Amino acid sequence: MNDILRRSTSYPKVLLASALALAQVPALVIAAEPTDPEATEQWQPVPAVVTPGSESSAPPSDAIVLFDGRDLDQWENPKDGSPARWKVHDGVMTVDKSVGNIQTKRRFTNYQLHLEWRVPDGISGEGQARGNSGVFLASTGPDDEGYEVQILDSWRNSTYVNGQAASVYKQAPPLVNAMRPPGQWQTYDVLWTAPVFTADGALKSPAYVTVFHNGVLVQHHTALEGETVYIGKPKYRPHAEAPIKLQAHGDPSLPISFRNIWIRELE
Template identity: 50%
Template sequence: MNFKANYLKMKNFFLFTLCSTLAMVSCQEKVKVDPMAPKEEGDKVIVHEEYSGTEPTKPEETEFYEPTVPRVEPSHLGSPPSDAIVLFDGKSLDGWVSSNDGSEANWILNDDGSMTVKDKAGDIETKQHFGDIQLHIEWRSPKDVNDEGQHRGNSGIFLNGLYELQVLDQNDNPTYVNGQVGSIYKQHVPLAMASVASGEWNTYDVIYHAPAFNADGAKIKSGIITVLHNGVLIQDHVEIKGTTPYIGWPKNPSHGKGPLKLQDHGDNSRVSYRNIWIREL
């Protein structure tokens, strides 16, 4: 073997050995990624202070026990949860007043534990005022059909006394879809029409987050509403654009907490309500 061939053989062996050694060192000294290390979210840095910095992470390092979650007894056979505020229990209208002048609510109290709109008596609303809420309410249109369109079984449920969730007998009764049953009136069309037969009881379960306003009265956050109609999701975390007038466009007057208001549509709609309760969020 001549000198040049021997030199090349030794050079290749040396390079192979060096690369192998570097690869072993690289494997042994990998950079360990800390899953709890600070991460940037936009212009905000999140720091996980409880992480110990050692590997592997112990299960208890990602667990916490305070603050404890309050215990709430759930609904049983139609009864409200243990922390609910019952707004109507079928026995009296003591918690309600006329929206017109604050006088005693003048709707019809029925023997079956429900109340019915008294034609031309006007809207009624709760004495208590609320902000963010979970609402359960049951309603029924008359069994005998007496009109059509917006004049059949029409009422409404107003959050903060301002934002209407539509009540309407929609069965074989076409109307404009942003005013049909389950709509956020003139704003959001429901995802489905889930009404039961005319004369049977419907349920609305609502999650409502009120809008927010700054010190100058300007809106800085829109209200948000989610609605289930007879257990079917019909409004999915939609933005309330403002008030819900029949004529005109949404307005955004500054306000704080407000009443729950029920509408007398003024056309002998004879809508009935029962089992109304709220959980403040």
């Protein structure tokens, strides 16, 4: 009986100790859900007004037009900065393999790019020797240095999948083959996020690319492993803003043509 009494009289002490311990714990504050719809409205900053093109492929009002079918004033020879000398005719420019690649005079970092290209009707050859070209989204040298999205006739033309049209060359095959037949215009709409490097040249964040081929998503925020190389593994070299380059590939097939190229710079 005495043992029972001792235990019963100890309970209030235990409860008091627990209450004191809880008093030391900060109170959990639960914010009340807003009841006013205006509490979640954002009014500033107001987005800038951009007027879309009259057609889906036409440049919007804030675009830099890189080729409008009239001249190559926005382009140069990557080797020496001399004027670009591809052939301009009937509102298009056609690769001249005898003079090599061309690149933009302007340098860019992050951007949205639109370009249209055409494999000539009557193209011959197979694999990589069938309408080969490329768009280098950041050109880091005069030849084939940089980050290439492949241009090729991939209409019923078998080749390695990370080298067909809309691939990140030798890195990432397209999600699907959205190629139209030769003689028809193809479109690329590209969202490019440039790589970022630290002050000592180390890679801080990789490059990313999203590509729509003829309106079909074919690269979805693809992280690049480095610059394009034909043999070996890609790797990064530190660089700042860079031009966009179009490739004059040396395959023996008929050359590719381009039209309606424009770009929107992004933050």
